[in-house]
Amino acid sequence: MVVKVYGPAYASPKRVMVCLAEKGIEFETVTVDLIKGEHRNPEYLKLQPFGALPVIQDGDYTLYESRAIIRYYAEKYKSQGTDLLGKTIEERGVVEQWLEVEAHNFHPPIYDMTVHILFASKLGFPSDEKLIKESEEKLGKVLDIYEKRLSESKYLGGDFFSLADLSHLPFTQYLVGPMGKEYMIRDRKNVSRWWNEISNRPSWKKIMQF
Amino acid sequence: MGGEFHVTTTMCFRENFVYITPSKSSLKRAEIRSLNNKMVVKVFGPVHAACPQRVLACLLEKDVDFEIVHVNLDQGEHKQPDFLVRQPFGQVPAIEDGDFRLFESRAIIRYYAAKYAERGPNLLGKTLEERALVDQWLEVEAHNFNDLVYTMVLQLVVLPRMGQPGDLALVHSCEQKLEKVLDIYEQRLSNSKYLAGESFTLADLTHLPGTRYLMNEAKMGHLITERKHINAWWEDISSRPAWKKLMNLACF
Numbered sequence: 001m002v003v004k005v006y007g008p009a010y011a012s013p014k015r016v017m018v019c020l021a022e023k024g025i026e027f028e029t030v031t032v033d034l035i036k037g038e039h040r041n042p043e044y045l046k047l048q049p050f051g052a053l054p055v056i057q058d059g060d061y062t063l064y065e066s067r068a069i070i071r072y073y074a075e076k077y078k079s080q081g082t083d084l085l086g087k088t089i090e091e092r093g094v095v096e097q098w099l100e101v102e103a104h105n106f107h108p109p110i111y112d113m114t115v116h117i118l119f120a121s122k123l124g125f126p127s128d129e130k131l132i133k134e135s136e137e138k139l140g141k142v143l144d145i146y147e148k149r150l151s152e153s154k155y156l157g158g159d160f161f162s163l164a165d166l167s168h169l170p171f172t173q174y175l176v177g178p179m180g181k182e183y184m185i186r187d188r189k190n191v192s193r194w195w196n197e198i199s200n201r202p203s204w205k206k207i208m209q210f
Numbered sequence: 211m212g213g214e215f216h217v218t219t220t221m222c223f224r225e226n227f228v229y230i231t232p233s234k235s236s237l238k239r240a241e242i243r244s245l246n247n248k249m250v251v252k253v254f255g256p257v258h259a260a261c262p263q264r265v266l267a268c269l270l271e272k273d274v275d276f277e278i279v280h281v282n283l284d285q286g287e288h289k290q291p292d293f294l295v296r297q298p299f300g301q302v303p304a305i306e307d308g309d310f311r312l313f314e315s316r317a318i319i320r321y322y323a324a325k326y327a328e329r330g331p332n333l334l335g336k337t338l339e340e341r342a343l344v345d346q347w348l349e350v351e352a353h354n355f356n357d358l359v360y361t362m363v364l365q366l367v368v369l370p371r372m373g374q375p376g377d378l379a380l381v382h383s384c385e386q387k388l389e390k391v392l393d394i395y396e397q398r399l400s401n402s403k404y405l406a407g408e409s410f411t412l413a414d415l416t417h418l419p420g421t422r423y424l425m426n427e428a429k430m431g432h433l434i435t436e437r438k439h440i441n442a443w444w445e446d447i448s449s450r451p452a453w454k455k456l457m458n459l460a461c462f
Contacts, residue, residue: 049397063342063346064346065346069342076338093321096316096321100317103349103352105299145299
């Protein structure tokens with residue numbers, strides 16, 4: 001029985017998939033088409049009642065919220081593959097801190113940009129140019145803080161690659177790729193260095209293909 | 211975003227927990243030194259704000275001694291260089307525990323719940339699978355519940371206190387979305403005593419500060435009381451001694 005990950009075409013499921021790849025954990029994917037509204041089907045809502053992606057099934061065990069899923073697998077398979085949590089409770093605390101920063105400071109503006117730049121027309125609503133501009137400004141301020149952090153620390157959570165860095169991969173890939181905003185990363189020397197390192201990891205190169 | 215709710219503060223002193231404002235700190239420092247010979251966790255942020263309360267509730271559950279260092283949000287103290295060294299996004303809370311510093315309330319509570327796993331109630335579940343459900347509902351609170359509650363309290367309570375009109379259309383839209391979210395919580399709590407299972411965990415604790423604001427200052431209590439299982443859950447978690455202690459500390 002392998003882990004089933006729902007919604008592989010999209011960014012948040014990729015957060016889970018790249019974690020599984022780093023840990024050497026096999027998985028299968030189940031397609032969920034957001035444009036067709038499949039995340040609102042009753043069968044999907046039984047698994048994830050908020051209708052968001054992803055959800056995983058691991059035998060009888062069902063779990064949703066990508067950042068909960070990656071914490072689970074990083075801990076469960078701690079001694080296998082890359083250590084994504086650190087060696088001490090304090091190291092883990094700092095990883096958790098930057099994972100929360102990603103969730104609360106980085107994710108909201110980049111998510112709004114993703115929806116309005118990449119998905120609005122597909123989903124049938126007008127893209128909000130004012131929101132895009134404001135979100136880009138907010139994201140820029142967050143990246144300025146990352147620039148300082150990464151001038152003092154090799155990775156966000158410390159001197160090791162962790163869940164805190166991994167969590168940024170899928171939406172940042174949208175930013176530098178289809179959104180055409182690679183300059184936001186390249187204009188910042190340390191963020192650029194960090195992005196090169198984390199996006200060139202074999203696990204990401206494999207998962208970004210989905 | 212940070213989820214900061216701030217109201218007019220008053221000075222409150224309770225045994226073992228000294229509430230300091232920087233400008234009046236000289237007199238209080240002597241008291242602190244005599245009270246606290248050992249190192250205590252310093253929690254930076256106003257005792258009334260929701261995110262610091264999330265941390266304080268956890269420390270009280272685990273019986274961890276702390277000292278609150280007030281940060282005056284009304285005067286923008288959280289955006290001053292001294293504070294930004296501690297928390298570069300200019301948000302409360304932050305903690306200092308000896309040499310160890312941390313910010314983001316949900317990271318801080320996970321840290322202390324793990325560090326003091328053997329003490330007080332088990333806030334993280336007994337197995338990895340239970341822990342993951344705690345994390346799942348912490349994430350649900352962070353992404354589905356918090357933003358809606360924060361926006362409603364900002365528009366209904368904070369802006370009017372600052373003399374600005376709140377956006378009632380926005381409040382209504384948030385209320386409708388929150389109703390749908392709470393319907394899902396109601397379904398969950400009809401099958402499970404607490405959000406992550408049969409015991410109180412961080413998943414429940416994280417909802418305490420925001421829900422209290424929603425029901426009291428924002429006067430949206432019907433959202434809770436109209437749902438049988440959510441209401442019972444709220445009655446239970448808000449009666450916990452640690453939460454009652456925090457309410458005393460905050461002079462609520």
